[in-house]
Amino acid sequence: MMRLFYLKECSSTHDEIEKFLSNDTLDLQAVYTFNQTKGKGQYGNSWESGRDLNLAYSVAVPDELIKLPNHLFNFHTAEVLADFLAILTKQIAGIKWPNDIVINNKKVSGILIEKKIIKGRSYFLIGIGLNVLNENFTHLPKAGSLLTQTGVKFNLESLTQSLHEYLVENLTKPVSEESVMEKLNERLFRKDLISVFEIGQSRQNGIIKKVDKDGFLWVELENDGLRKFFHKEIALLY
Incomplete structure (x- = not known):
């Protein structure tokens, strides 16, 4: 059964999804809008979105x-979304650690995942922000949209339906921890390329080597050698 609910406007689909959950089913239940006013991003960040330009979507997965362990399900979710966007756009969709999606060197999508008990059942709440039709990123030089990165004007409604169907079909498919890690490292943005990183107050050249099974990013730094980092301990400046 397709449990996908449209909201004309909301502050955050991640807040609204709880109102629609029904514990009489194990189906994935989702809400979406094309006018989100206060979107949430990973680790307290915000997700900016204009009216009728982008998709804000949240799905609850029992x-x-x-x-999978929680952090590996985060990676698996990013892989499924990257697969969908690669099929849709016929472009390479990379994963910028830990779970942003990049097409042609620009971030087009971000993911927020929380685990929460609602009405006595534990859920993964997955929020996806997808830039679709907006073209002005003068204040966000690392961001882009499907339109700016592919030249294609996708229909928001049909795109949402296709995304939801793809997630319902693929998010809960059995997958091994090994295959999740292998696929993540295959899609890892800027892997094996010289990049600039910010660590604390300093900047340094380095090369991304891998993400390990505990979620750490390993970087070979020009001055400090091979080191591992957790979320927010290092920033990729490209």
Whole structure:
């Protein structure tokens, strides 16, 4: 059964999804809008979105359907979304650690995942912000949209339906921890390329080597050698 609910406007689909959950089903349940006024990003960041230009989508996945550790399910979700966008755009969709999606060197999508008990059942709440039709990123030089990165004007409604169907079909498919890590490292943005990183107050050249099974990013730094980092401990400046 397709449990996908449209909201004409909301502050955040991630806040609204809880109102639509029904515990009489194990189906994935989702809400979406093309006018989100206060979107949430990972680690307290915000997700900017203009009216009728972008998609804000949140889906609730019952925890009992997922057999992966939490952080690996985060990576698996990013892989599924990257696969969908690669098929849709016929472009390479990379994963910028930990879970942003990049097409042609620009971030087009971000993911927020929280685990929460609602009405007595544990859920993964997955929020996806996808830039679709906006073209003005003068204040966000690392961002882009499907339009700016592919030249294609996708229909927001049909895109949403296709995305939801793809997530419902693929998010809960059995997958091994090994295959999640292998696919993540295959899609890892800027892997094996010289990049500039910000660590604390300093900048340094380095090369991304891998993400390990505990979620750490390993970088070979020009001055400090091979080091591992967790979220927010290092910033990729390209």
